Amino acid sequence: MSLEKEEIRDIEQVKELIKSYPDFPSEGVLFRDIFPIFQNPSALDCLLNNLVEQALEFAKKQGSIKIDAVVGLDARGFLFGPTLALKLQAKFVPVRKVGKLPGQTIKFTYVKEYGQDVMEIQADAILKDEKVLIVDDLLATGGTCSAAENLVSQLGATVVLNQFVIELSDLKGRDLLTAPIYSILSFGAWIHHLKKVTESLRFRIVRDDTESQTAISGLGRRVGQLDAGQTENAEYQGTKPDQSPHVRLAS
Numbered sequence: 634m635s636l637e638k639e640e641i642r643d644i645e646q647v648k649e650l651i652k653s654y655p656d657f658p659s660e661g662v663l664f665r666d667i668f669p670i671f672q673n674p675s676a677l678d679c680l681l682n683n684l685v686e687q688a689l690e691f692a693k694k695q696g697s698i699k700i701d702a703v704v705g706l707d708a709r710g711f712l713f714g715p716t717l718a719l720k721l722q723a724k725f726v727p728v729r730k731v732g733k734l735p736g737q738t739i740k741f742t743y744v745k746e747y748g749q750d751v752m753e754i755q756a757d758a759i760l761k762d763e764k765v766l767i768v769d770d771l772l773a774t775g776g777t778c779s780a781a782e783n784l785v786s787q788l789g790a791t792v793v794l795n796q797f798v799i800e801l802s803d804l805k806g807r808d809l810l811t812a813p814i815y816s817i818l819s820f821g822a823w824i825h826h827l828k829k830v831t832e833s834l835r836f837r838i839v840r841d842d843t844e845s846q847t848a849i850s851g852l853g854r855r856v857g858q859l860d861a862g863q864t865e866n867a868e869y870q871g872t873k874p875d876q877s878p879h880v881r882l883a884s
């Protein structure tokens with residue numbers, strides 16, 4: 634028996650499919666998992682359409698510029714890069730973790746939200762003066778995309794746009810990037826921080842102060858509910874900057 638998937642029509646519904654995992658892959662990281670979107674064809678269709686429309690709108694705003702290459706970042710950027718390239722009539726070029734690309738390459742070492750890595754690009758994949766759009770699933774601290782920007786400029790080309798499905802706005806990755814930044818969805822990390830604060834408040838509570846006990850246990854319950862899968866909805870309702878779709882240009 635096959636279960637029908639819910640029909641997804643707008644990007645707000647797509648956002649609700651993204652699952653959040655505290656302390657993965659390491660403590661303190663709130664991991665945003667995009668793969669549930671890929672289990673629902675209408676959600677994937679909606680997301681890809683948004684991505685393509687946003688890139689086309691950008692190109693038009695810049696005086697109908699021609700984007701020559703879409704650079705996708707290893708590995709989740711590869712889920713979006715080729716489709717975007719096809720729709721923009723551009724070539725697709727991968728930036729890969731070190732040791733995966735044959736021929737002459739250039740490398741760049743960088744730091745990301747949970748560790749350090751080396752990125753690599755084939756030296757002849759992008760030509761001097763070409764206009765490049767970099768696409769990735771997620772912008773966190775900006776280390777990964779900044780490495781890609783560096784590789785593209787080493788080859789004499791120009792990054793005209795960095796495009797992301799998700800931006801973790803509190804991590805301020807955009808401050809590290811040079812080219813304009815567009816993201817489809819934005820998440821704040823404040824709920825995770827709120828949970829940590831609540832945990833420490835529970836330890837500090839004065840036993841006979843019933844009023845603050847009630848308030849703090851209410852807050853604890855709310856955070857508990859949010860952790861049990863309601864995080865995204867709560868973020869919509871609670872914070873204006875987290876509403877999507879989200880289009881921002883770097884200042």
Ligand SMILES: O=P(O)(O)OC[C@H]1O[C@H](OP(=O)(O)OP(=O)(O)O)[C@H](O)[C@@H]1O
Nearest residue numbers: 707708709745746772773774775776777
């Ligand atoms: O902004 P940053 O702090 O640099 O983090 C963002 C990067 O981290 C993740 O990639 P990861 O290296 O985990 O690779 P994956 O796509 O292969 O899972 C994500 O897909 C971005 O590329």
Ligand SMILES: Nc1ncnc2[nH]cnc12
Nearest residue numbers: 662663664665746771773
């Ligand atoms: N918090 C996060 N969730 C998913 N992917 C990530 N890559 C870097 N930080 C991430």
